[in-house]
Amino acid sequence: MQAKRALICGISGQDGAYLAKFLVEKGYVVIGTSRDAAASSFANLQKLGIRHAVETVSMSTSDSGSVLSTIRNAAPDEIYYLAGQSSVGLSFEQPVETMESIAMVLVRLLEAIRFLDCPIRFYNAGTSECFGDTGNQRANETTPFRPRSPYAVAKASAHQLIGTYREAYGLYACTGILFNHESPLRLERFVTQKIVRGAAQIARGGSEKLQLGNLDIYRDWGWAPEYVEAMWLMLQQDRADDFVIATGETVSLRHFLDRAFRYFDLDWNEHVISTPGLQRPSDIRIGSADPSKAKAVLGWSAKTHVDGVVDKMCEAVSS
Template identity: 55%
Template sequence: MSRRALICGISGQDGAYLAQLLLRKGYEVWGSSRDAEMNSFRNLHTLNIFKDVRLVSLNTSDLGSTLGLLRQCQPDEVFSLAGQSSVGLSYEQPIETMQSIAQGTLNFLEAIRLSAREIRFYNAGSTECFGDTGDYVADEESPLRPRSPYAVAKASAFWTVRAYREAYGMHACTGILSNHESPLRPRRFVTRKIIHAVASLALGGNERLSLGNLNIERDWGWAPDYVDAIARMLAQDAPADYLIATGRSHTLTEFVATAYRLIDRDWQEFVTLDPELIRPTDIAHNKVNVSKAAVGLGWRPKYYMQDVIAAMLDAELGLLREERNS
């Protein structure tokens, strides 16, 4: 019999790509969102898998709702990908961020414990939890120094997963993911915002781009690569936490310059700096060691920053052409 997976947050970038991957592996896939009847599930339609998954509603801040869904679905694996996903927005919505991430993770773990079933659990972590790494390179055992409400919530979820794993012997793990992008990323995220501006310029527009701190350094990867690593984590005999990244960090200036260079333009002619876009406590450096994933999961990224930008730009150009022709 095929394994059954429940993806909490299936409408998002990672949820949609993970659903596509698991379906290809022969899984029966269930997916949840806060209101399945009102959600358009645009990403599932984009990937042509909307009809292949069973969609249900779930409020992860309600333990009773979570426990009820586990009893209804009876999954073999649960992937917790839901929750407020923007670092910037977490300063405006700190309570929602903490509840949707930290409380949501706790409710899933407690529901799995109470269900007394052998359910494998994946928690979506973030390299933002390390804070500013400075001159050193963080690994899975490095101290967490979160500097945003988002990172605080992710750090809380990370330790909750580890506590339940050690206390109850649960097959529960956290994937500590660096920034990962794709054409499914919403345009409110800075990477998609950049790509959209560049694509518009390439098609004859004259769009200006306003950005905040261009000196921040991040490790940008490809979302489909990362969901492959996520699936591999729950396929392991023993649960463990893994850092998932490319191992190569770049400044936002490099990201912007690379994108504009692909259309033979000088980014400095089109980009302005807006102090209002600088976060209260931004992270300057964020470098991580990905050797554990290479050894333990047999996983290595296929796409690096330049590949990610090229793929996103190609998709954005196609989308804009469709929009203008419709």
């Protein structure tokens, strides 16, 4: 039986690297894109020990011709779009780039699939940021979007585009509405990695205070290697659909802080300060999820909840 082929746009990032590893272990031929594949280090693939098992190609997402030829040459059964600007905070500084890299690139990919008229299954990386502040409501697939950042606006637009192409053109296209998911591959600009690395540095004798923004936020934090399985499962269904992917457990950032610092036998209150300059122009206070549809339809549920996530990340920076 011929091996399935998957094209991963954004293979250099956290999710792209873990997805590549998951698919390689499933026996897939995995092709990953980069703006300049010859110059890219693909460091995360190296860390996971799969660089040799993945083919990498150059693709300019701003060039429709490059997108079309890449898809034609790769001849994938499945495409995963995990690329684009991924930082909420940075999106306030780079709103145009954020909209371009998320929504406009998605249109080029969908148009290429439509033009080629091949039975390609397409996964789009969505985000819980689209819901805005959920308050006491646990967001599910029918919860209205109330985006509060350029990043969330771009992702909400992409989500609507997926639905439009699915209904109007019959494409097998779906969006995973993923709540926060972390791992040792997270960049340090993300608060979870900043906390874990900051705690580890202080435990080694560092004297500087860890400066963070708003501490009064609540999130659903999961383990990224588990979430890529949910992405894959979405493309194995008979019918394309969208799914909320989360643990279903929401805790405060202070809980995350406490767990990380206690791992290193530290009291975070003695080492952390909240700096107004690091706060976003508008922030989401509470993000709460109802992932019951994913469990019922995909058979997927999170195995690692927030305390396990924190411990695994702390263990990684300790080794």
